[in-house]
Amino acid sequence: MNLSQFPRRGYVKSPTPIEFLPRLTASLNAGIEVFVKRDDLLPGTLGGNKTRKLDFSVARALSLGADALVTSGAVQSNHCRLTLAWAIREGLKCHLVLEERVPNSYDPHGSGNNLLFNLLGAHGLKVIPGTADVRAAVEEVAGEIIQKGHKPFIIPGGAADPVGALGYAACAEEILSQEKELGLKFDYVICASGSGGTHSGLLAGFSALGSAIKVVGVNVRRPTSEAQKEVVADLTARTRDLLGLSGGIDPATVVSFADYLGPGYSLPDAGTLDAIRLLARTEAILTDPIYTGKALAGLLGLARTGYFKPKSKVLFLHTGGVPALFSYQNYFPEVAGQDS
Ligand SMILES: Cc1ncc(COP(=O)(O)O)c(C=O)c1O
Known part of the structure; x- marks a missing residue:
């Protein structure tokens, strides 16, 4: 995969951190290890994918x-x-x-x-x-x-077109080089899947680089898994095409779960809010009720129901979105210092 053939502005000056989440991992007690990739810390006003x-x-x-x-x-x-x-x-x-x-x-x-x-x-x-x-x-x-x-x-x-998706093909390359540096091998990367550019870019990048990491999407907009997979498969094929790679990818590698969408786009359910609270209270990392809280609820739900192979290393791609949390204040009625 040769990304240097495409013009880019150099907004991403260094790899975003990958961190182990020991307290979240322990609280889950699901026989897996959970890591986070901090794309919420990307440059740009308040960061994000x-x-x-x-x-x-x-x-x-x-x-x-x-x-x-x-x-x-x-x-x-x-x-x-x-x-x-x-x-x-x-x-x-x-x-x-x-x-x-x-x-x-x-x-x-x-x-x-x-x-x-x-x-x-x-x-x-x-x-x-x-x-x-x-x-x-x-x-x-x-x-x-x-x-x-x-x-x-x-x-x-x-920015859900092949040009924008190149950003996440670049991220796939970054993750693989961080694996080497950290001496780790991830089994899964899990991300919010909305317009599909993040998910498709990762699939295009990992497939181009011959990686076996499984990309797991969590629907944040479309109500069915099939509808999301269709969008992602199409954009992945077009992104691979832009990269000069022949053919699409195995349809079985396009995975997106609709079970964590809640009532619909931008509407959180109790599972979303509990996931946001859990990451905040175990690791002091914030997520949002529209995108990353739902992706996290998906990770937790899939872990609890035994979806991930035992001993898997699961990388949660934190795509940002935290500014919107502050417009959802009414969903968090808890009072500090009291058990809830
Ligand atoms: C914070 C955040 N995470 C994830 C997504 C979903 O990414 P994509 O649109 O590439 O599917 C979005 C989309 O707007 C977002 O704002």
Whole structure:
């Protein structure tokens, strides 16, 4: 796999840490060892997985002479926050289209990422209903920017295209080189699977490098495992194609569990909230109710039901998302100093 053939901006200056989680591992008592890869600590305003993708996507935009980025996401989108953040660092304008996937969920005075869109100063912000045609809305915004004499570049929601997925092919390479340094071999990598770019990039990277690590996705948006696997298989094949690799991958290696989605996208259930509490209270690591809390609930649920082979080393890919935690305060009624 030769990633040096693709332009990139160099946003990821060093590998993110891989840490053993001794207290979480002990509390699980499931005969496995759990590690975390801290992509929540990636550079970019408050970190997270989109920095790896935007490293390639923004390089492509600049290579085409763009002076503005247009992208879309949900009302608490980490992808929109990071696209805006990197646009600012590059001296580009950034226009966001926010989808109300849960009706009436946009609050102009909302906290979390919503606050950050305002603080960072998005150059345009358009809110559309979740049922609207997102691509049409994004193209309309791009058309208005062209009319004003500028050159917009559209980054798809989640930077979920083969260019963005290269960021996670690079992450697969990084994990394999960290395995060597740390003298470890991981059996599984588990991640949130939403737009599918993270999951697909990992699959494309590991398959290109001949690794046997199993990538396990946890659905955070689509209600069925089949629907998510279809999206991921397609994007993995297109990413491999961009990398110049022939053929798709064995469909049996595309795995995503829908059992931890809760009531739907961005809506946590008790399992999500308990998982967030457990990691906070055993390892002082924060996760969020939309993405990483659900992926973690998936890891815990699969461990408890014996999915992982005994003695497995399981790597939880922490993809970030913590800014949104602060807009879910009402879900955590506990009072410090009291047992709950
Ligand atoms: C914090 C976080 N984790 C995971 C994901 C899912 O990643 P992907 O969209 O690449 O499937 C997202 C997507 O927005 C995210 O913001």
